[in-house]
Amino acid sequence: MKRNLIMSLILAAASFLLAGCWDKRELTDLAIVSALGLDITESGQYVGTFQIVIPSNVASGLQGGGGENLPIAVYKAEADNLIDLHGQLSGKISRQPYYAHTNVIVISEKLAAEEGIAAVFDGIDRGIEFRNTTKVVIARGEKAEMVVQTLTGIDKLPSEKIIKMISLNELIQGEHFNTRVHDVIHTLVSPGSEPLISGVSLKGSAEDGNKQENLQSAQLETAPYANGMAVFKKDKLIGWLDDDLARGTTWTMDKLLSTNLNLDWKDQKNAIAFQVSRQQTEVRVDIKHEKPVISIHVQAEGDIMEVKQAISLNDPHVLADIEKEMNKVIEQDILHSVQKVQQYHADVFGFGEAVHRKDPTYWNKVKKTWDDEMFPSLTVQVNAESFVRRTGLRNKSYWSSIDS
Amino acid sequence: MKIIGIALLISLFLFALIFGMDLLLKFDVKTSIAAILTPIQIIGPVEIGLLTIFIFFFFALPLFHEYKKKKNKKKPAE
Amino acid sequence: MEKAKISAFQLFVMIALFEFGSAILIPLAIGAKQDAWLSIVMGMVGGFLLFFIYYRLYLYYPDMLPTGYVQKIIGRIPGKMLAFLYMIYFIYLASRDLRDFGAMLVTSTYPDSPLFVVNALLMLLVIYTLRFGIEVLARTGELLFFLFLLITVSALVLISSSGLIDFRQLQPVLENGFYAVFKTVYMETLYVPFGEAIVFTMIFPYLNERKKLKRVYISAMTLSGLSLAFAMIINVSVLGVDLTSRSQFPILSTIQMIELAEFLERLDVYFLLVLIIGIFFKLSLYFYVAASGIADLFQVKEPSQLIYPMGIIILLSSISIAGSYAEHIEEGLKLATIYVQLPVQVVIPAVLLIIAFFKNKKTKALPA
Numbered sequence: 022m023k024r025n026l027i028m029s030l031i032l033a034a035a036s037f038l039l040a041g042c043w044d045k046r047e048l049t050d051l052a053i054v055s056a057l058g059l060d061i062t063e064s065g066q067y068v069g070t071f072q073i074v075i076p077s078n079v080a081s082g083l084q085g086g087g088g089e090n091l092p093i094a095v096y097k098a099e100a101d102n103l104i105d106l107h108g109q110l111s112g113k114i115s116r117q118p119y120y121a122h123t124n125v126i127v128i129s130e131k132l133a134a135e136e137g138i139a140a141v142f143d144g145i146d147r148g149i150e151f152r153n154t155t156k157v158v159i160a161r162g163e164k165a166e167m168v169v170q171t172l173t174g175i176d177k178l179p180s181e182k183i184i185k186m187i188s189l190n191e192l193i194q195g196e197h198f199n200t201r202v203h204d205v206i207h208t209l210v211s212p213g214s215e216p217l218i219s220g221v222s223l224k225g226s227a228e229d230g231n232k233q234e235n236l237q238s239a240q241l242e243t244a245p246y247a248n249g250m251a252v253f254k255k256d257k258l259i260g261w262l263d264d265d266l267a268r269g270t271t272w273t274m275d276k277l278l279s280t281n282l283n284l285d286w287k288d289q290k291n292a293i294a295f296q297v298s299r300q301q302t303e304v305r306v307d308i309k310h311e312k313p314v315i316s317i318h319v320q321a322e323g324d325i326m327e328v329k330q331a332i333s334l335n336d337p338h339v340l341a342d343i344e345k346e347m348n349k350v351i352e353q354d355i356l357h358s359v360q361k362v363q364q365y366h367a368d369v370f371g372f373g374e375a376v377h378r379k380d381p382t383y384w385n386k387v388k389k390t391w392d393d394e395m396f397p398s399l400t401v402q403v404n405a406e407s408f409v410r411r412t413g414l415r416n417k418s419y420w421s422s423i424d425s
Numbered sequence: 426m427k428i429i430g431i432a433l434l435i436s437l438f439l440f441a442l443i444f445g446m447d448l449l450l451k452f453d454v455k456t457s458i459a460a461i462l463t464p465i466q467i468i469g470p471v472e473i474g475l476l477t478i479f480i481f482f483f484f485a486l487p488l489f490h491e492y493k494k495k496k497n498k499k500k501p502a503e
Numbered sequence: 504m505e506k507a508k509i510s511a512f513q514l515f516v517m518i519a520l521f522e523f524g525s526a527i528l529i530p531l532a533i534g535a536k537q538d539a540w541l542s543i544v545m546g547m548v549g550g551f552l553l554f555f556i557y558y559r560l561y562l563y564y565p566d567m568l569p570t571g572y573v574q575k576i577i578g579r580i581p582g583k584m585l586a587f588l589y590m591i592y593f594i595y596l597a598s599r600d601l602r603d604f605g606a607m608l609v610t611s612t613y614p615d616s617p618l619f620v621v622n623a624l625l626m627l628l629v630i631y632t633l634r635f636g637i638e639v640l641a642r643t644g645e646l647l648f649f650l651f652l653l654i655t656v657s658a659l660v661l662i663s664s665s666g667l668i669d670f671r672q673l674q675p676v677l678e679n680g681f682y683a684v685f686k687t688v689y690m691e692t693l694y695v696p697f698g699e700a701i702v703f704t705m706i707f708p709y710l711n712e713r714k715k716l717k718r719v720y721i722s723a724m725t726l727s728g729l730s731l732a733f734a735m736i737i738n739v740s741v742l743g744v745d746l747t748s749r750s751q752f753p754i755l756s757t758i759q760m761i762e763l764a765e766f767l768e769r770l771d772v773y774f775l776l777v778l779i780i781g782i783f784f785k786l787s788l789y790f791y792v793a794a795s796g797i798a799d800l801f802q803v804k805e806p807s808q809l810i811y812p813m814g815i816i817i818l819l820s821s822i823s824i825a826g827s828y829a830e831h832i833e834e835g836l837k838l839a840t841i842y843v844q845l846p847v848q849v850v851i852p853a854v855l856l857i858i859a860f861f862k863n864k865k866t867k868a869l870p871a
Contacts, residue, residue: 279615298615301467320467324614337450337830408463410618411610411828414756415749422745431801432812438591439598439820442843446834449842460826464618465819472619479623483815490808 052116055093056125056180058165059141061132062099069106070127070166071096071118072180079177091233092177095170103144120150124180126157126202127221129165130251130258138216139209139256145202153203156184159251159258161220168221171230174241187219187247195280196267197247208253212388213373215253217270220261222248254367254392262361269358272351273317273370275302282354284346286330294327295347295409304372306379313376313383315401317359319351322408328418335416340409351405363397372396428487505636505795505806509706511715513641515723516648517788518703522727523651524785525603526696527734528778529832533748535687537673537739540732542684546692547728550700553693554720556852557704563859565713569704570799576859583800585851590796592847593702594817597789599835601626601821604782606828611755612772622821625779629787630814633794634807637709640787647780654777655730658758659737661770665763667741691836694844697728701848705792751828754778790817 058070078090098109110118126145128138145151160168169179176182184199191198197219208216223245229235230243249261250270262270271277279298286292300321307314325334325343333339362369373391377384387395440461447457468476509517532542564572569589574582605622613621632640662668677684703720710716738753741760750756755771762768794813798806825831 299467299469299617320463322463322467335829335833337452337827337833340827340829341452341456406459406463408467409827409829411606412751414610414751416751416829416832417749419745419749422749427801428803428808428812431797431803431809432816435591435594435797435813436816436820438588439594439816440823442591442595443820443824446838446842449838450830450834460830461823464822464826468619469617472617475620475623479815479818483812486811487808490805 046117046119050116051119052114054118054120054123055178056127056169056183057120057123058127058129058160058169059132060129060165061136065136066099066101067103067106067132068097068099068166069103069110070169071098071110072169073114073118074122074178091172093170093172093179095231097166103141120148121152123151123155124178125183126155127160127165127168127183128157128218129160130162130220132165133159133251133253133258135257137256138205138253138258142202142206142209146206151202153201153206155202156187156199157202157205157218158183158187158200158221159218161222161248161251161261163221163223163227167223167227167230168245171223171227171243171245172233172235173244174236179245183221183245186245187221190247191271191276192278193280194268195271195277196264197250198271198276208369208371209256211371211374213368213375213377213384213391214371215255215367215369215392217253217262217274217369218251219247220249220251221245252362252365252367252369254365259367260365262358265354266358266361269354269356270362270369272300272302272319272355273304273359275300275304277302279323281326282347282350284343284350286328286332286343286346289330292329293325293332293343295323295343295407296326297321297323297407298410299323304370304375306372306375308376308380308383311383313372313379313387313395313399315372315375315399317355317401317403319355319403319405320407321347321351321405322410324411324413325409326413328420331418331421331423333417333421334412340412344407344409347407347409348405351407352403355403355405356401359401359403363399366393366397368392368396372399426487426491428490429484432483505709507636507638507709508711509637509641509709511710511712511719513645514703514706514710514716515719516644517641517706517784518700518720518723519727520644520648520651520781520784521702521788522696522700522724523730524696524781525600526731527754527781528603528607528752529836530738530747530750530753531695531731531735532687532692533744533753534691535684536678536748537675537744538677538679538684539687539739539747540673540735541676542687542692543728543732543735545684545688546697547724547732549688549693550697550724550728551721553698553848553852554700554724556849556856557701557707558717558720560852560856560859561704561707561716563863566708568708568796568799570796572859573855576855576862586796586800589847590793590800592843593789593793593796594813595820595843596699596702597786597793597817598820598824599831599839600782600786600789601817602824602831604779604786605821606831607752607755607778607782608775610751610828612775619818619822622818625783625786626814626818626821629783629790630810632787633791633810633814636807637706637791637795640791644784647784651777651780654774658774658777661761661763661767662737662741662757665761667757667760668737670736670740672740672743673736691840694840694848695836696731697724698844698848700724701852702788702792705796706788751832790814 053074054071055074056072060068062068073094075092075094079092096110096113098106100106100109171179173179173182187197187199190196200218205216208214223243225243235241235243249263250267251258252260252262268280277300282295283291284293284295303318305316444457447460532539535542570586573586601622604625605618608621609616609618738747738757741757747753758771758774761770794809795806798809803809825834
């Protein structure tokens with residue numbers, strides 16, 4: 022009798038070990054959402070497009086035997102908020118959507134420009150499944166739905182492709198960078214800075230992107246590509262920065278990893294190609310006569326990769342001249358993008374934050390008028406110092422032998 | 426301390442030599458100074474970390490050695 | 504002075520690897536165009552002449568480091584100062600070699616790696632080796648020498664059997680006259696790499712068989728000098744004068760040309776080993792000599808204590824020695840040779856020898 026009592030007590034105690042199983046979810050019951058697209062209808066309702074991974078097909082794709090089965094399934098739902106979208110989805114899908122592996126959130130240009138992005142992020146920020154490191158992109162000139170459902174070639178998962186594409190550009194050219202949910206929220210709440218988010222567009226016909234046939238040609242008919250950086254004011258999209266303007270912006274924000282610059286030399290356009298491999302940018306604020314003056318100091322170093330005429334690259338004095346020219350190019354680049362952004366009245370650089378850090382009392386005086394009065398009329402000085410470190414495997418170019 | 430002193434003396438002369446070579450190359454004084462400093466300025470976090478560790482040991486190793494020697498000297502006296 | 508002994512063969516290996524060191528890497532004597540090899544051979548002969556200056560000095564004071572005997576020759580304080588400047592010179596050359604190493608790796612193989620990290624890795628290795636003194640370095644040399652030979656010979660076999668060599672590219676010989684060649688000798692090859700062997704005056708006293716010194720030195724110099732000349736012949740006859748003179752690292756460009764049996768190609772990384780071994784050696788020797796010299800001058804009881812701080816100094820100066828690789832080469836082959844190497848390797852030792860000659864004559868004349 023006593024023995025039985027002890028046994029049953031032990032058994033009862035053992036059930037405590039199962040406490041963590043209350044929230045159990047089996048892998049076979051989960052639908053892993055890899056990307057989430059958000060659009061808005063005319064009547065102001067959100068349209069969510071869920072890109073769901075089909076794990077077995079992705080795996081077979083990696084082993085080289087795939088290609089017949091699609092790696093993703095796409096579901097769509099319409100509702101007033103994110104949680105409702107999740108609910109609406111339940112009637113259409115057999116497994117529970119799971120967001121912990123969501124790589125990217127695609128927001129349509131229309132939603133960003135008309136409705137604003139602030140309303141979207143609370144659910145994501147608050148929810149336990151979404152990571153704050155999820156990347157955000159804007160579907161430029163396209164519905165988010167189309168971007169989310171387009172199949173891609175090398176990377177089986179379209180969401181992966183979008184993120185990797187942007188990071189590669191960040192690494193090589195510096196005209197885009199990935200913005201995380203965290204960055205968006207941080208820049209939204211901070212009065213002296215505004216969000217800046219990469220844009221993604223589709224080439225080819227958007228409707229055909231979700232079909233298997235799209236993958237059958239060597240040059241994909243429909244494919245996403247990175248296209249500009251979206252400038253926000255408060256939470257509304259107000260304009261775009263493209264190419265050099267975008268690069269000047271990443272440069273000012275000290276986010277540039279490497280880039281290529283072209284340089285004119287002796288009346289020849291773009292005669293020298295210079296690759297910046299490292300840079301360091303400092304933004305300094307001085308407050309003079311009750312007006313902030315921003316000085317941007319850039320130090321960049323890199324290699325000369327290509328020349329189109331006879332230049333004695335083995336002469337340090339010639340390199341010094343090239344450096345001087347390059348300083349001008351960099352200064353121009355940065356100044357142009359600063360002026361462009363000033364026209365948007367949106368302080369994406371975080372100059373306001375810099376003023377705040379420098380002089381909080383002054384900041385409190387100008388905080389209200391910062392975006393529309395102070396920032397657009399800021400005096401900005403750019404000072405670049407560049408250094409040619411190497412010239413590749415050759416010193417002089419063969420041009421010197423041809424020309425002589 | 427002696428070791429650190431010697432090392433600092435060496436670096437003084439060495440960098441004077443490097444600076445002199447830049448001047449000989451007909452760069453002006455400002456460029457020559459920049460040429461010495463900038464390669465150590467534009468560096469990433471990994472390098473800053475490494476550099477800090479190196480410089481820390483630059484001072485720490487000789488001092489530690491001296492401390493150990495003093496301790497060893499005391500022992501036989503006991 | 505460290506209580507160490509090295510054998511004749513070890514000295515031979517050290518001299519050979521040292522001479523090969525960074526000289527194989529750079530377009531040496533390319534000012535002489537297709538006659539660069541001739542300039543190298545003549546530089547080698549000049550190196551022998553310099554050796555006899557160093558050797559005479561050594562015979563006067565066979566048991567002393569040069570840091571010691573300059574004090575005997577020109578007096579204690581001036582001697583110490585001069586010796587200290589010599590040590591700075593060795594450290595400077597060590598930094599130059601470290602930079603050569605880093606620039607080579609970063610330019611050819613690791614374009615995105617920071618120079619500082621690449622240099623730091625080699626420096627740490629050298630620091631580790633040198634803490635154990637000259638004997639360990641000498642034994643490392645013996646070991647690496649055979650690997651070095653193996654790779655060099657295989658490179659030669661591969662290049663010649665790829666059918667790349669076209670000796671006609673070496674003609675016409677002496678196109679611009681003898682003076683053009685001679686100019687590169689006294690401007691360049693006499694000092695880099697042959698005169699740089701002045702560093703071995705600090706090693707001579709460690710040799711266990713003194714009689715063999717002359718023979719070992721001359722044979723090692725001949726081996727490395729002829730190999731360097733031969734390497735230049737190969738470079739020019741494979742790449743042509745134009746491409747050789749435009750290459751930062753002609754030897755690498757030559758090796759990249761190898762295409763044999765459809766699979767022996769893109770071998771650059773394999774041959775980088777040779778260059779790394781050579782530079783490791785040259786750098787270690789400069790560094791060791793500088794450290795032992797400084798220890799001798801300042802009477803530091805444990806020279807190994809100096810290794811780490813000096814290593815860090817060499818590392819830092821290797822980074823800031825020049826803004827660009829072009830500047831580095833310009834300084835090394837045009838400026839340093841005339842303004843630094845010429846006085847340090849030729850003029851001062853010659854003057855020292857003359858003074859030593861008269862001093863010793865005097866003492867010998869006096870009754871003992």
